[in-house]
Amino acid sequence: MHSAACRPWAGFSLLFLSTHLLAAPAPSVEERLARLEARTIVAERRAAAAEADAARLRREVERLDRQFAVNSSLPTQLQLSLSERVAQIEARQQSLETRTSTLASSVDSIEDLTEGFSFGAYARSGMMTNGSGGGRGGPNVTPAGSIGGSVGRLGNEVDTYVEAKFSKETQASNGTRSKYMFAIADGVETPNDWTSGDSSLNVRQVYAELGNLASFQDIPMLRDATIWAGKRFDRDNYDIHWLDRGIVFLAGTGGGIYDVRPTDGWRLNASLMSRSYGDFGTETNKDIRTYVATLNQYFDDDRWQLMLSAISSGQNNDKLNDDKRKLSDEDSRVNKAGFSPGEKGWHGMFAYHRPDFFGGEGFFKTALLYGKGLGGEVNTIGGDGELLDEAETLRLAIYGHTRLNDDWRIAPALIAEKSKNRYVPDDDYNYLTFNVRLANELSSNFEMLYEFTWQTMDLDARGYDGRQTANGDFWKITFAPTFKAETGEFFTRPELRLFATYMNWSKDLDNFSTTDDFGQKGFKSGGVWQLGVQMETWF
Known part of the structure; x- marks a missing residue:
């Protein structure tokens, strides 16, 4: 191997030795x-x-x-x-x-x-370098990432992100349970110790809920029901962790009810949430709201799921000012390509959940999603106000994890998506992502993680937001020596990782956009090594 290729491994060795110098973590909430x-x-x-x-x-x-x-x-x-x-x-x-x-x-x-108080958190933080003073990455690094085509996240994250969740539960004398939840989050990409200028600190959730209501106990279908109101993530959201991409993500401000049971084998949730698409951008200065009504149903001990959502945003292509007079076409609300965005849409998901991996340890999930109009963003329901009424998206997701033997675990995932008429008439987006993560347990505190990603894409953005065509493949492989409190499970945290990542892609992807990584100077096809260290934790 020539000397240039050896330099990343030398840097990787130095990073590995430097773990002995890491400072002890601050006392946890459990310790306090x-x-x-x-x-x-x-x-x-x-x-x-x-x-x-x-x-x-x-x-x-x-x-x-x-x-x-x-x-x-x-x-x-x-x-x-x-x-x-x-x-x-x-x-x-x-x-x-x-x-x-x-x-x-x-x-x-x-x-x-x-009593009744709990604290939970998620956090990741690390640094990454390509050997020339920089490092680029993220699960949405590829051209397909512009529409949610994520790739493997291991050895591919450069940010510091933290979520903190506080909740308090009480029980009234009549048996009714109440819960209050408050969650904040922040994320930055700068490695500095003081990042207030780059901070995006945000209240992500604040809501209250009531369960086991005394007034519902004489109504069989409502005995287990929980009602809620406020700003929150839907309780039954789920994602592919290896890609940091949600299968379905329903969030906003509103209210709803969980766990209504019309029959023993049928459970349903219903909610109405509001989201914002921002200001109108004209003299009206309106806050454009959208409303998402969702019915989420589970059958056969929650193995089968049918989720349906209707989306409405009557002002999203509004041409009225405050006096209800027509404005000129130049004052109409348009998306970044100059087309009038949609006013409505719907979203559907049919999913199958197994609590095991076809009889073995682990789990297995598959989901088929379809969205029309404002439902064309099939991950974050109602989250994209730029979509046309004609937008259509079809996505298939398959993933899970299991144990191969006493020392090896495997987590495969596959996502395929086809979307058209999203932001410009006749635009066309197609991609397929295959990702697999492997873990080799070498001791009770140390394991080797490996991750391989391959993504193929055929995108025609028709110039939307400065994006061009992209037709080709991307692939990535990561090696990550990992320390943890106890090996044996994919989802045991915290993890402290060193990593070496190699990625490459088709030359045709280099000029996809002048604003995304694929199109930037110094980030071209031909192979890129990136080395780094990262921690990830949750509880």
């Missing part, structure tokens, strides 16, 4: 709660000791009272000394009793605060 519990135990012990001291002092007071009575004939000065001693002991007893009561109240307050 454990410390709080330890302090509570100490407080309880002190309270018990104070009670014992109080009991001992009461006995001492009683003894001195008896002694004072027996020696009532003692000289006056001695009687005064005994009286002062009794008063001092009684004052100390009262102080100890007050401290005992305060400590007990503190313990009760801590228990009230933490």
